[in-house]
Amino acid sequence: MDDLDRRLSALIAEIRQNPANSRKWRTAMHKLLWEIQQLPGLKKSAHQNYPAALNRTLEWVSREIDKFQPRSPSVSKSLVNWINGTLRWRIQDLYSPDKDAPISLDAPIAVDAGETTRIELLPDFTLSGLDGMIENAQKETTQRIGLELELYIEQDPEGKLRNSYPRSYPECNCQFLSLRRVLKEPPDKFKDLAKELNVKYTTLNSHWDRKCEPSLQEIARNLGYKQESQP
Amino acid sequence: MNIAELPLLTVPLELKAHEMARQLAAVQSTVQKGKRVYLNALAVYAVHSYLKWLQIETDLKFSDSFNPAKVALANIADLVIPGIGSLECRPVLPGETAIFLPEEIIENRIGYVGVQFSDRLDSVQLLGFVPSLDSSNPPQQIAVAELMPIDALIEQITRLEEAIAFLETNDPVAIQVRSTIQTQSQSNIVAQLERIYRTCDEYEWRYAGGEMLAGSAAGGEFTRESVDSADTDLEDLAEALLEKLAEIWRDAA
Numbered sequence: 021m022d023d024l025d026r027r028l029s030a031l032i033a034e035i036r037q038n039p040a041n042s043r044k045w046r047t048a049m050h051k052l053l054w055e056i057q058q059l060p061g062l063k064k065s066a067h068q069n070y071p072a073a074l075n076r077t078l079e080w081v082s083r084e085i086d087k088f089q090p091r092s093p094s095v096s097k098s099l100v101n102w103i104n105g106t107l108r109w110r111i112q113d114l115y116s117p118d119k120d121a122p123i124s125l126d127a128p129i130a131v132d133a134g135e136t137t138r139i140e141l142l143p144d145f146t147l148s149g150l151d152g153m154i155e156n157a158q159k160e161t162t163q164r165i166g167l168e169l170e171l172y173i174e175q176d177p178e179g180k181l182r183n184s185y186p187r188s189y190p191e192c193n194c195q196f197l198s199l200r201r202v203l204k205e206p207p208d209k210f211k212d213l214a215k216e217l218n219v220k221y222t223t224l225n226s227h228w229d230r231k232c233e234p235s236l237q238e239i240a241r242n243l244g245y246k247q248e249s250q251p
Numbered sequence: 252m253n254i255a256e257l258p259l260l261t262v263p264l265e266l267k268a269h270e271m272a273r274q275l276a277a278v279q280s281t282v283q284k285g286k287r288v289y290l291n292a293l294a295v296y297a298v299h300s301y302l303k304w305l306q307i308e309t310d311l312k313f314s315d316s317f318n319p320a321k322v323a324l325a326n327i328a329d330l331v332i333p334g335i336g337s338l339e340c341r342p343v344l345p346g347e348t349a350i351f352l353p354e355e356i357i358e359n360r361i362g363y364v365g366v367q368f369s370d371r372l373d374s375v376q377l378l379g380f381v382p383s384l385d386s387s388n389p390p391q392q393i394a395v396a397e398l399m400p401i402d403a404l405i406e407q408i409t410r411l412e413e414a415i416a417f418l419e420t421n422d423p424v425a426i427q428v429r430s431t432i433q434t435q436s437q438s439n440i441v442a443q444l445e446r447i448y449r450t451c452d453e454y455e456w457r458y459a460g461g462e463m464l465a466g467s468a469a470g471g472e473f474t475r476e477s478v479d480s481a482d483t484d485l486e487d488l489a490e491a492l493l494e495k496l497a498e499i500w501r502d503a504a
Binding site for chain 1: 258260261262263264265266267269273276277278279280281282283284285286289290300303304305306307319320321322323324325326344345353354368369370371372373374401402405406409412503
């Protein structure tokens with residue numbers, strides 16, 4: 021047994037001996053997953069959703085590691101084989117569309133689009149490509165809560181925001197604060213705003229927390245933003 | 252391999268994470284805000300995936316970072332761990348050497364996780380963790396070099412779970428805490444007590460803890476002046492509770 025095999029065996033033993041909600045189990049699992057990520061020979065795939073296959077497999081390792089039985093001569097090699105046995109299936113799943121998936125990225129977009137699937141249309145996800153991708157996504161979206169909220173804050177049609185301020189500090193009103201906190205990028209600090217308005221920091225801060233924030237949330241709800249639109 | 256340069260734990264970012272992030276970014280006012288929201292969502296999703304490997308349950312649906320209106324209003328990247336509290340998951344982009352902590356996220360977080368991005372967005376790496384900070388004088392950023400290894404996150408979550416479990420027992424101290432404190436959630440109290448345990452000297456526990464419990468008993472709003480000798484009972488309770496928790500945490504460590 022080499023060092024790596026000894027480490028793996030010790031971690032697996034630690035996991036078996038402790039309940040899953042204990043710090044010992046969690047720490048050993050963390051270390052085991054780290055070791056697994058360094059092991060050579062894990063199956064790869066060029067599929068764009070390979071990260072999902074890997075993720076499902078590591079979840080499975082966490083649940084099933086008790087069932088793993090190392091074979092001689094090498095713990096690490098048999099662990100890789102054991103993991104690949106599942107990873108192979110998870111990779112295969114990527115090529116067979118899952119009907120239960122909320123967004124079927126593998127499904128053809130339209131019948132007459134032939135072979136084209138969403139996945140093929142997706143750009144490679146990169147930081148440098150993010151601006152362009154987001155710009156397109158925003159153009160395609162007709163109802164944008166972020167935009168509508170900002171318009172509302174600027175116009176404040178019913179004066180709801182303008183007329184909400186701590187007693188005797190009309191300048192410290194929710195519209196002013198929202199313009200500086202939500203529309204300005206980067207936002208002004210509460211501390212600086214308090215100085216500028218000659219208001220106590222705690223007064224301003226609690227007015228924001230107790231009045232402005234809830235008002236903005238309510239405005240968002242009235243603008244038609246529904247909880248169900250959340251993932 | 253240099254020990255100091257061991258590779259970090261990598262978390263794959265599946266298409267579902269990108270799809271959720273894209274939906275949130277699409278409804279923002281500008282590309283800049285969209286990008287902020289997108290990267291925050293990926294960072295949160297990555298920590299969610301990691302905690303799933305450790306069989307620690309999280310709730311994306313109740314996390315503000317996945318609420319299109321809330322992320323339009325503030326720079327937030329929280330991940331809810333039910334019954335325990337919220338974890339802030341901050342993206343660190345290539346070339347950045349610190350985690351940026353926006354003002355709005357300092358309060359009510361059990362800690363901050365640094366998530367390293369590279370140009371390719373098919374995976375991220377977990378840089379490290381800092382437990383909750385004192386919200387009265389918070390830093391604006393934390394240097395990546397000052398982060399604790401990600402194991403510290405496991406320690407923090409486990410500690411809070413143990414303390415919450417203790418508060419549900421029939422220990423006289425736990426019973427007294429339950430009957431005294433009604434205005435704040437137990438998880439909130441526990442998070443603050445853990446910070447006192449971690450950052451204060453033992454002789455300060457009584458006063459810092461008493462002040463915190465007084466704030467809770469008075470409805471969350473209190474000033475140093477309002478906490479006077481009349482609160483000796485709360486100081487006694489805070490001290491007893493911190494001693495119990497310290498016992499639990501020390502035994503486990």
